[in-house]
Amino acid sequence: MKQKFIFLGLVISLCSAIFKPADFPEADITNGIIRAKLYLPDVNNGYYQGTRFDWGGVIPSLEYKGHTFFGKWFDNYDPKLHDAISGPVEEFTPLEYNDVQTGSEFVKIGVGILKKPDDKPYSFARNYEVVDNGKWTVKRKNDVVEFTQELADKSGYSYIYHKTVRLTKGKPELVLEHSLKNVGKKAISASVYDHNFFMIDNEPTGPGIKTTFSFDAAAEGKGFGTIANVQEKSLLFTRNLEKKENVFTAGIQGLSQSAKDYDLKIENLKTGAGVRITSDQPIEKLVY
Template sequence: MTQILKNENLEIHVDLPNENYNFSRFDWTGKITEVKFQNISLSSVERTDCKNENFFGRGFYNEFGIDTALGFNDVEIGGWFHKIGVGLLKKDDNTYECTKKYEILPAEFKVINELNKILIICKSKNVNGYSYVLKKEIEVHENNFTIKYYLHNTGEKDIITDEYVHNFTAINKNLIGPNYLLKFPFKLKPTFFKKTVNLEEKVDIGQNEISFNGSPNEQFFFSNISGGESSNAAWELINKKNGIGISEIGSFRTHKVNLWGWKHVISPELFFNIFIKSKQSVAWTRTYTIFNVN
């Protein structure tokens, strides 16, 4: 049953670990499927043309290890490796692909409901020297919501990975276009982008903001838009037509920021690098604030 965190301004829908989305990519703990501000939707979906939406992302889903999952290179084909927040995945070839469907042995999950917040705990098995406990707390406040993470390395080997929230965002279900403005706290240097996909040239890159001269029918993607430099982990998206904005601020510095989108969705992604020695832990927070724009 979908859990709803709600006050007079905000409404957050959270699917429980074993509900609905059951693919091997995104973290199953605290799957935020929908966010509403004063009854206006702020969330979207990865694809509008899919037959089974439970295989794809939506809302504010997050992922650990987009490029390679934990322990993937330590096992032979046919062995099992970790996808943090999901469970064990079965290796079927020597190249990890986050969008591939893997056989899954789900981790152990526990859900604790409290007033205005939900805590979900994910406990893994110890496989190939790797194991962990992940705790994620989602809490709603007057005009913002927070996602607090705690990751403890219970295994013998170091945990080296990263985490980001995909942020499948659209305001009032408006198509992406000239009414949107996306701002960053750092200068955008296109010559330092690792990858640029802007086939229709509908995306305009400014000094520290991204705008649109039309609604893109094709997917767009820009990687490493911070140029690999350490910067404040933040972005702000404004819809001028509806007079509503949403921002994300991380409690960490980031060296990697990506941007993906399509005609129905825009996804700024702030990556958090993770390195945890055995028996150590790390904690971080993402704060999303929603506001009116005059």
């Protein structure tokens, strides 16, 4: 699967945010147009050690024409918090969680082999004990970072997961490429979704952010029709969100089975910066 992020920006004067450097394993890449920083998987010192998201490809910052597209959006940080993360990250659904007994192990692609502590339903917000992170290998070049996780579970699951974060030569474009090779005895059945966590020029979700779809969209759910409105192909907010307030829909309506619908734009209306997101695969579900 290949996913593209095309960054749009006006050449304007902006104040640069100053970030205190931290001792996290990281890599900087550039194609001469875009500059990006990535945090690298590390069991002991990694920035993200939670059990929700894939550990490969965490992007804390990306800059283009004086604009920033990712950043710290949360107040409290702990490496094991499920959402203490930034950049376009992915989560795979756990394998056979409902079928294993309490105290037994289950697998999450991109994370590792985890232990099921009790008979409660799986929750992405919960931190599970990691029994085995698998073997992570990272290869770096000037404009690309390649992540590989190899994992073998005694129950029969075994795979090689490969993810590439690449800056396209001569374009303001970031490409995510994924492959998953099953080398075990069991068939692998899982879904994966992308959580973008955009903070374009440090602007939080609100009236200053516009999302545009390539299809006529509709949405129902918490806050829709009051705080957020979807009209034809655009999603706009009527006011700023209060602290801990959110809107939610389990699925934007209007999607077809065509990859052409995987074409979204997110814009900062104040600064003119934005991003276009496309993929070579159709969207199964679009949660907002």
